[in-house]
Amino acid sequence: MSSNGGTGNVFEMGGSENMLHEAQDLNMAKETGSATVRAKQPEAAKQPEATQQSESAQVIEAAQARLAGMTGKRYWRSVDELAGTPEFEQALQREFPQHASEWVDPVSRRGFMKLMGASLALAGLTGCTKQPEEPIYPYVKQPEDLVLGKPVYFATAHPFPMGSVPLLVKSEAYRPIKVDGNPEHPMNHGTTDAYTQGTLLGLYDPDRSQRVLYRGENRQYANFLTDFSAMLSASSANGGESLYFLSGTVVSPTLAAQWKQAQQTYPKAKWVQYDAVNRDSARAASKAAFGEYVDAQYKLDVADIVLSLDADFLSGLWHPGFLKLAGDYAKRRKLDPGVTMNRLYVTESTPTTTGFKADHRLSLRASQMEGFAAALAAALGVGSAPAGYAWTPAQTAFLAAVAKDLKANAGKSVVIPGEQASPAVHLAAIAINQALGNVGKTVVYTETIAPMPTEQTAEIRQLADDLRAGKVDWLVILDSNPVYSAPADIEFKKALGHAKVVVHLGLYPDETAQMADWHINGAHYLEMWSDVRAYDGTVSIVQPMIDPLYGGKSAHEIVQAMLTSPDLSAYEAVRATWKPALSAKGDFDFQWRKALHDGWIADTAFAPKTAPAKIAAIPVAAAPDATAMEVIFRPDPTIYDGRYSNLGWMQELPKPVTNLSWDNAALMSIQMLSSLQAVEGDVIEITVQGRKIKAPALVVPGHPDQSISVYLGYGRRNAGRVGTGTGFDASPIRLASAQLFATGATARRTGDIYEFAITKSHYIDHRDAIARTYGDIEAAKTFKPDAAPTSLEANEAQSRGIIRYATLEEFRKNPNFAHEGENYATPSKDVTLFPNWKYNENAWALTIDMNSCTGCNACIVSCYAENNIAVVGKEEVRIGRDMQWIRIDTYFEGDLNAPRAHFQPMTCQQCENAPCEQVCPVGATVHTPEGLNAMVYNRCVGTRYCSNNCPYKVRRFNWLLFSDYETESLKLMRNPDVTVRSRGVMEKCTYCVQRISAAKIRADKENRDVRDGEIVTACQQACPTQAITFGNKNDKKSRVAQLKAQSRNYTVLADENTRPRTSYIAGVINPNPDLMENA
């Protein structure tokens, strides 16, 4: 090479680099100038409304035009992408999201350089220093059964208002460090959900309330007891007339028993239950149909046809029995020999993963749900069709097809009403199930698992009235936050001022605690004794994993203080509750220990009730005004009703379907957005009966028109350092009369713009277009392979077979469908510069069943806990620095308004021919002889070449010191078997190498091979549908090898010759032929 040429090149490169820096500086200046304004399109905010409208209209038109021209399958991941907007094209050109390479902390670039200089100078010295001396603190008296370094597992249960989750908690030196399902429990078989996984962080949350307060001053619990007993002795004369208790849904039979006992002395005292997300509809309907409160238990393992009426039973714990239902649903979708596939119909008012997993999904407005349910009941011979409802041809066809299918499968079908659907929908479901003869087969009705079932909204309204009437002297609030969550129109916060003394027991010094006279720091469920019932009524004892970290108290102790033996511990109280039942089985102490060990008390499941439902008529509301706007209230998929809002894991967790993290949004269809003359991120003002909230708009494909969905739980004012101030509070427009959805709302664009942190479009890259235009970026921008749109990740979903699926019929005709298509070819193993390694012994591999995965997020949170993954915060997520090792890619397909969606968990594929390894200059990412793509953190110098070269974009870089090295309580939570990563280090999924190592050591000591199923990855362990399978693919008998031998097994981007160890089992859907013809 001539020196001239070389110099010239260098100059050119230097020049372009400078330009790049200038551009970045400009962007930075924009951003620092107006932090709330989107840097991406700051001028858009100032444009007049007409332009706005035309812009969003153009987007829709372009998107629809693109879809219209398509034949066959067509995947897309965001509306921008579908339309091919300039922003998306711009994003496409970047390897990383906008500003991903920039410093966003409030430190200037100059300041950063100074710091860097100083740390570089120090680095020269620190390189030679030695480790600091470390102390050892041995026990004084070591517990006999403790082997340090060996975890111990204890059974307990997570109390949750919708039904508990039986657990087996991993305890390291008696510190709970991982919460997982109880593998032997018949209700969940070891699976958990995202909330339950997240509660571990709740235990160690540094913002938990740590002391007893009286009007803001430190007190002892004994001081409270003195006051409390003085009040009690004074009020025992009048039967506790002015004593009120308010709690969330009571789930503990012992607490109910304690209260019953207390009522003997204080017969006039009242106990009110209120949760913002409650089961009022189900309660009201069961009272109307059966004359008493009952719970419905659905048995999806024997149901061939499932219809969900707004029931989101595949997404999370907010639907009772989620783990059981999702597990049973998935069992019928795995195409195991001898198991017929079920068919799922879903009608829903807000898009959920349940809807997108359905074989047929119908988007209905919330107000139409009753009418639809009643019309379906009429079609099945129950009652008459409601008058006044006008159905579209698609809706009519759907209804007819469902009715026909249900009728044909009478006794083997089931209709599930949603907890957020109105009582009429529940009544219709009860009537339909009864008419079809499903009762006793696919659905049984039992006693309620909540021991004190009530209709909560009416109760809290009464409480507020009593408060205002001055009837309440003492109000004891137990594990509830009504100041935040009570319906807006009962003005609970103001009413609370009328009580003489307000006592609040809770985990956090929250909104209610601020208003209370006494605040008692509560015990976390991992710190206390209690009891709960699972979906089928089976009792689990909640046993403490650790002494209360801050001496917290539970509701049991407060209520016990009213009884004749006020000092009886919760432990004794729980034992006393179950003594009769356990003694009947034999020696009580033995049976008690067995119950604790097993995690449940055998034979405590409820017997089905046999009395038939008597439904006079389904009270269907009048047909809604088609132009009236609705607001639908839903529990948040990650923070529920706000109780998990201070958990960083849950806040950062991208919500299913929207991939929105750290916020809630006004979710709507693109037509709705267009009619508001807004674009995504515009703040809109929603007014319901004169009450207003402001919420940023976000489009969800498949959302019904003229309605907006909002998630509860955000906009907390006293949640803690993480949760305070995230999102907006939807409760001001949630009235006691309209807890499920409100009609007659209005909305308008305010002109403000809000920044979302959405993880969806971060993983777009331009690999294919660039490659196929021979590296010319300009050409790549306009490149249209086969007249298809520009190469996008989603386009590749089709063209390169990232998502592969077929209908059941197609699959039967052609079992090999997953391998037939253009660009599905895998290069020969010999096409490599490197000699192929022979994997003679273990070859770890993973399969993910696309049919089973419902995109519920449990795996992500499980991975957080297992692998000490850091939380980065909204600003960092926004620029694509989130650290989750596993993400769930959502691919939409087809019609913008009625799309199908595919959920694909994407994590390190552990390529045998890994592109990342070849570019690491320091050998920090290397291959192990068992085929793991190992990451050696202490070697990594942070060049990020590996991430650049990763086709799956699954590597995560510690741009800053994301791990919390300071907070003491969080140190207790960490998994000691996994390194806590520092700044400047790349990390990624390891297939839980710590678990592999532990199993190998165990096997080596016993001179045997690792058994199949002995190693379970954290994601696999949590998965409610058992979609993930890990094992040794060299062992032909292993489950993973058998799954990989299936014809539906495929690898993603196999044409890259990466030879991934992770493979996917292609989806098979089971559509109704009647509806397919109509489509």
Place this chain on the structure above:
Amino acid sequence: MAQIFDRSSNSLARISLVLSGIIVISLGVTLNYLQRSPWVTRQGQRADQPVPFSHRHHVQGLGLQCQYCHTSVEKSSYAGIPPTKTCINCHAQIWTNADLLAPVRNSWATGQSVVWTKVHDLPDYVYFNHSVHVNKGIGCSSCHGRVDEMPLMYQENTLQMEWCLNCHRNPAKNLRPTSQIYQMAWQGPSSSAPVWCASKDVPGVPTAQTVNCTLKDPASNGAQLAALEIPSLAGTYQVATASAGSGAVSLPAAAALHYTKFTDQDALGKYLIVQYHIRPPHELTSCDTCHR
């Protein structure tokens, strides 16, 4: 114009070139030695401890077995530091007033730990597991040295990665029979002190039970061997039981043991690698063996 630089500048320039070369090299050499030096590795240093505990006195002098204190060495990644209770077991009876033991008595009285300083301190990103080493024929003294001769505990080896890899690349040179794990004075076999080993060849039993090794010639010293180490122990045999007169007791049939004599470590090591199912070097040196 006069020359700015004198002719001697040429030599100066040359010398400085050479000198800077030497400085760079010597700096490199120094740093290399420095980072392997005891100053960095703490090899051989005796840390200040609250109690000057003598392993020599307790192990060599009193004959305490390692596991009396380090209870979990065969079961867990940690060998275990004894709780104060372990000290008090004896020191409630002897040396009850010794000044040196004041911190121990204090701990026992107050319930606060005796705070020791860690002597063998691996970096936090290294995951060492005692149990697998002890179960697979690596004795305590292979890494910790002659602890029985240490009045004050110190680190015998560098514990640096190259030291670990030395053995992981060639474990044969340090393997010993599992019966000799806690034998501090183990030297390896020699012609003057041979080792006889016999494989029991029973699949799927823990490593310690797969091989019988003895330091006494099984042919000539049969009488001194434990019953199960006796060669050709086939069939049943008679033992006198406590309840004399009840007759013969049938013991499970033990396979005939065929002993091999080893006189050098290399041969023994290779034999034990096979018998103990030690993973091959490429697996033992894989990054994920120690890093997670």
